[in-house]
Amino acid sequence: MKCFRFATYAVLCLSLSGGALAAPTADRKAELMYLLAQDCGACHGMRLKGGLGPSLKPEALRQWDAEQLAQTILHGRPGTPMPPWSPFMSHQEALWLAQQLKEGISQ
Ligand code: HEC
Structure with missing residues (x-):
C-alpha cells in the first residue's frame, strides 16, 4: 500500500504494485481499470x-496520441x-490505459 499526498487536493492510497515491464496481465488490467x-x-x-x-x-483526446497521453499519465503536468503516476504503473501500463481512453471506456 502506497499513500500519496496531493498538496491541497487529497491523499491517495493505492495497493497497486508498480514497475512490471511486460504488458499488463488480466488481473493487472482490472486493477488499472x-x-x-x-x-x-x-x-x-x-x-x-x-x-x-x-x-x-476519446473526442477530447483526439489531439494526442497514446504515447503522449502515457507521458502525461506517468509524469503529470507540472x-x-x-499528478505523476509513475510510482504506481510502468510505461507499458500507462500506454495500455491511454489506449483504453482513446478507444473509449464503456462505464
Ligand atoms: C488531483 C487531480 C487529478 C487526478 C487524481 C488525475 N488527474 Fe489527470 N489531470 C488533472 C488536471 C487538472 C489536468 C489538466 C492539466 C493541464 O492543465 O494541462 C489533467 C490532465 C490529464 C490528461 C491530459 C488531458 C488533455 O487533454 O490534456 C490525461 C490524459 C490525464 N489527466 C489522465 C489521468 C489519469 C489516467 C489519471 C489516473 C491515473 C489522472 N489523470 C488522475 C487532474 C488530475
Whole structure:
C-alpha cells in the first residue's frame, strides 16, 4: 500500500504494485481499470467527462496520441493538479490505459 499526498487536493492510497515491464496481465488490467474509475475519476469525473481535470473521453483526446497521453499519465503536468503516476504503473501500463481512453471506456 502506497499513500500519496496531493498538496491541497487529497491523499491517495493505492495497493497497486508498480514497475512490471511486460504488458499488463488480466488481473493487472482490472486493477488499472479500478484505478481509472476511482482515482482518475476523482478529478476527471466519475464518467471521465471532466471535473477538476478535463474530459478524458476519446473526442477530447483526439489531439494526442497514446504515447503522449502515457507521458502525461506517468509524469503529470507540472504546475497543474495532474499528478505523476509513475510510482504506481510502468510505461507499458500507462500506454495500455491511454489506449483504453482513446478507444473509449464503456462505464
Ligand atoms: C488531483 C487531480 C487529478 C487526478 C487524481 C488525475 N488527474 Fe489527470 N489531470 C488533472 C488536471 C487538472 C489536468 C489538466 C492539466 C493541464 O492543465 O494541462 C489533467 C490532465 C490529464 C490528461 C491530459 C488531458 C488533455 O487533454 O490534456 C490525461 C490524459 C490525464 N489527466 C489522465 C489521468 C489519469 C489516467 C489519471 C489516473 C491515473 C489522472 N489523470 C488522475 C487532474 C488530475
